[in-house]
Amino acid sequence: MLGVEQVGARGRSGTDRSVVQVQDKVQVAEGVVTLTLAAPDGGRLPDWAPGAHVDLTLESGLTRQYSLCGDRWDAHTYRVGVLLEPASRGGSRYVHEQLAPGHVLGLGGPRNDFPLVPAESYLFVAGGIGITPILPMLAQADLLGADWRLLYGGRTRGSMAFLDELSVHGDRVQVRPQDEHGLLDLAGFLGDPRPGTPVYACGPGPLLTAMERACAGWPARALRTERFVAAEQAAPVRTTAFDVELHRSGRTVTVTPDTSVLEALSAAGVEVLSSCRQGTCGTCETTVLAGRPDHRDSLLDDDERAAGDCMYPCVSRSCSDRLVLDL
Amino acid sequence: MTLTPDLATDVPVDDTDPFGHEHLEDPLPFHHALREAGPVVYLSRYDVHAVGRYEQVHAALVDWQRFQSAAGVGLSNFRTEEPWRPPSLLLEADPPRHDAPRRVLTSVLGQRALRTLRERWTADAEQLVDQVLAAGTEFDAVPALSEAFPLRVFPDAVGIGHDGRENLLPYGDHAFNAFGPPNDLVQKGEHRVAQLSGWVGEQCAREALTDDGFGAAIWAAADRGEITPQQAPLVVRSLLTAGVDTTVHAISAILYAFATHPDQWARLVADPSLARVAFDEAIRWESPVQTFFRTTTTDVRIGDAVVPEGRKVLMFLAAANRDPRRWADPDRYDLGRDPSGHVGFGMGLHQCVGQHVARLEAEAVLTALARRVRTIELAGPTRRHHNNTLRAWESLPVRLTVD
Ligand code: HEM
Ligand code: FES
Numbered sequence: 238m239l240g241v242e243q244v245g246a247r248g249r250s251g252t253d254r255s256v257v258q259v260q261d262k263v264q265v266a267e268g269v270v271t272l273t274l275a276a277p278d279g280g281r282l283p284d285w286a287p288g289a290h291v292d293l294t295l296e297s298g299l300t301r302q303y304s305l306c307g308d309r310w311d312a313h314t315y316r317v318g319v320l321l322e323p324a325s326r327g328g329s330r331y332v333h334e335q336l337a338p339g340h341v342l343g344l345g346g347p348r349n350d351f352p353l354v355p356a357e358s359y360l361f362v363a364g365g366i367g368i369t370p371i372l373p374m375l376a377q378a379d380l381l382g383a384d385w386r387l388l389y390g391g392r393t394r395g396s397m398a399f400l401d402e403l404s405v406h407g408d409r410v411q412v413r414p415q416d417e418h419g420l421l422d423l424a425g426f427l428g429d430p431r432p433g434t435p436v437y438a439c440g441p442g443p444l445l446t447a448m449e450r451a452c453a454g455w456p457a458r459a460l461r462t463e464r465f466v467a468a469e470q471a472a473p474v475r476t477t478a479f480d481v482e483l484h485r486s487g488r489t490v491t492v493t494p495d496t497s498v499l500e501a502l503s504a505a506g507v508e509v510l511s512s513c514r515q516g517t518c519g520t521c522e523t524t525v526l527a528g529r530p531d532h533r534d535s536l537l538d539d540d541e542r543a544a545g546d547c548m549y550p551c552v553s554r555s556c557s558d559r560l561v562l563d564l
Numbered sequence: 565m566t567l568t569p570d571l572a573t574d575v576p577v578d579d580t581d582p583f584g585h586e587h588l589e590d591p592l593p594f595h596h597a598l599r600e601a602g603p604v605v606y607l608s609r610y611d612v613h614a615v616g617r618y619e620q621v622h623a624a625l626v627d628w629q630r631f632q633s634a635a636g637v638g639l640s641n642f643r644t645e646e647p648w649r650p651p652s653l654l655l656e657a658d659p660p661r662h663d664a665p666r667r668v669l670t671s672v673l674g675q676r677a678l679r680t681l682r683e684r685w686t687a688d689a690e691q692l693v694d695q696v697l698a699a700g701t702e703f704d705a706v707p708a709l710s711e712a713f714p715l716r717v718f719p720d721a722v723g724i725g726h727d728g729r730e731n732l733l734p735y736g737d738h739a740f741n742a743f744g745p746p747n748d749l750v751q752k753g754e755h756r757v758a759q760l761s762g763w764v765g766e767q768c769a770r771e772a773l774t775d776d777g778f779g780a781a782i783w784a785a786a787d788r789g790e791i792t793p794q795q796a797p798l799v800v801r802s803l804l805t806a807g808v809d810t811t812v813h814a815i816s817a818i819l820y821a822f823a824t825h826p827d828q829w830a831r832l833v834a835d836p837s838l839a840r841v842a843f844d845e846a847i848r849w850e851s852p853v854q855t856f857f858r859t860t861t862t863d864v865r866i867g868d869a870v871v872p873e874g875r876k877v878l879m880f881l882a883a884a885n886r887d888p889r890r891w892a893d894p895d896r897y898d899l900g901r902d903p904s905g906h907v908g909f910g911m912g913l914h915q916c917v918g919q920h921v922a923r924l925e926a927e928a929v930l931t932a933l934a935r936r937v938r939t940i941e942l943a944g945p946t947r948r949h950h951n952n953t954l955r956a957w958e959s960l961p962v963r964l965t966v967d
Contacts, residue, residue, distance in 0.1 A: 281626060281627075284628075284912070284913055286659065286660070286663045286667075287660075309659065310629050312627070312629055349667075352663065352664070352667060352790075353660075353663070353664075354664060354789050354790055354791075355661075355664045355791060355792050355795065356789075356792075377660045380660055381660055381661070435789065458788060458789050503902070508841065508902045508904075510840050510841060510844055510902075510903070510904055511904040511905070512904060512905065512906075512909065512911070512915070512919075513911065513912075513915065514904075514905075518915055518919070519674060519675050519920060520904075520919070520920075522675050536674070541676070547676075
């Protein structure tokens, strides 16, 4: 029934929003699994647009970023693709070997540093698992009636995910496994610079470096890239309780793992105005005076996060034992 | 139109005209009846479904997949009817087209971007309050404060020229009337639409804007390719349409709330840090934006009823904001309440992108008033201003005492 699902949990409480449950795990290529994630209560997940990623916090406290590669018209599940990295220090190996349906992961975001800008035509280049953010962009370009082509490279055909889904696009998509075709012919694919045609590329560092060179003659900002590295946070995020000190009143409130900062404050009689409780609207912005926030909102960019001077307590938490807020 | 048997049996039918003058004057009895009738009601007068309970209004607001905006957020269905102006790239758009303009405005109007305005607006508000009080302590608060402050700071913040600013309120008033049925309120604005739209359109051009306002920031986003140069003027237009009348009526709402709840004013004077809560509580209590429509993209079950695909659904934000199922003692204006979660700014993908601007304006005015004014009371009969979408005051005579 319309309503119950959203309002029961999401309208009033922020806590179960910051976790997702693994619903399904499927091997889709050699070394690649996709995870289907859902809210434990089955409610809506926060909205996203192509190019967005989420931060998933694994049991060990390790946080990894994964691009969303599902269908945004499905408000109830996210899909991410995870490559088993040989040099993995626990993140992708854990996902591949141990993570199973039913497991619960911490959620941050979605955030979007790689948005699709409006245009009448696009060129897409993906290397390996870099296909994940590109995949929903293709659907979006179709919806916008834009003209587009994709060049998709990988080690071997068997290692390249989503080939079946891509096949519906016919010859807009060029699949070029390295063992069959050698290195990607970027210059041939790009052709002459075309103003008004953004070039989106996602993949390993060497591919992006090659793209920068190949796009040297293109207008400034034509090339938009996302480096596919599982950016690791400096330290694992905290999964235990922490203290929030309220600077103006001098009081201290303990936040346990099962409540949000906002809820803990409210339970202690300290009201902070909020609205979305999803880290998207910005209403609950609070100044941080000391301590290191664990940002889980969709609003702050990397520089603002690094500055660490404000946070959204409806979803964000703490990395340090103690946070001092200007409340 | 004849009702399908399904509709006739499952959905309560109501033939009230919620846009009639009687209900615009006092919408509360109808909102009550609507909530009590059920989770969804069929309004036979306009052949639309309506929701008035918090749960269903909230759910429809966040569910952009099944309740679309691109067919118009007024009664008119853009699938079959010609819009009166080129549709808004934000309000009247769905993903994916909504994405890029929304992203740009989220950043241009974000709390962090507004930090530089805070000091200036606080000083502006103090100056205005000093001016008004110097002229006397009994006056009509609508022109003196509610209209004066937003008109003083907002057009400058957007960066439009000084000539013709008197067009802003009539343009916004017409735009918000136009979301309703084509009644006398719409007709009274029609003879000026071409002139007003023409003026507003001229203000949105790059050359017409100063180089340091929201307007310039929108054009800079176009230069970076984040929106197209064709989209930029329409994104500027959305600020001029949605950003003036709304805040004017919101400030009136809060002044009326305090004039009729003297104990709450005393509370604010004692603790001016309550200004933010006071404003959002006024938005909940009075809901300056009362209603918006959506259009179903599929058959949607609401309660025991199914609303078929392609139907207009009228969401009563104002009724949801006073739903006793969600709010204790909802008719009380109470600074002790946590108004968080009200839907006066909407919710979800289309939630008011200007809400931080509105809050900053209100906070500036309230803080300036709380510094000097000890009591506020009504000094004569008040008069409502009728609009198909907005809850507004034409006149609010007040008497203040100052230190
Ligand atoms: C207290 C004052 C205000 C109120 C009550 C208000 C209310 C609303 C509501 C209810 C919506 C949601 C519409 C929907 O869901 O279809 C909305 C959207 C919007 N508002 Fe406001 N508003 C206010 C002030 C402002 C200001 C100051 C600005 C500009 C600076 C602004 C710009 C917008 C825009 C552009 C949208 C469309 C957003 C979108 O569709 O993504 N509003 N507003
Ligand atoms: S309440 Fe919206 S960001 Fe926290």
